[in-house]
Amino acid sequence: xxxxxxxxxxxxxxxxxxxxxxxxxxxxxxxxxxxxxxxxxxxxxxxxxxxxxxxxxxxxxxxxx
Numbered sequence: 919x920x921x922x923x924x925x926x927x928x929x930x931x932x933x934x935x936x937x938x939x940x941x942x943x944x945x946x947x948x949x950x951x952x953x954x955x956x957x958x959x960x961x962x963x964x965x966x967x968x969x970x971x972x973x974x975x976x977x978x979x980x981x982x983x
Contacts, residue, residue, distance in 0.1 A: 932950060932951060937982045
């Protein structure tokens, strides 16, 4: 999970985050922050948040940058 907040601590939507697998640089995943809600089917309720991976259930073990 990631969350983007302003300098004053307010959640922000529309921010992009990209993960790259360190030992497999061709693998990347990009998410964009939104207001997530379990009531709408998200796995967590989080303002200005995003969840990796963007598809599937979990990230494989490894180091991501």
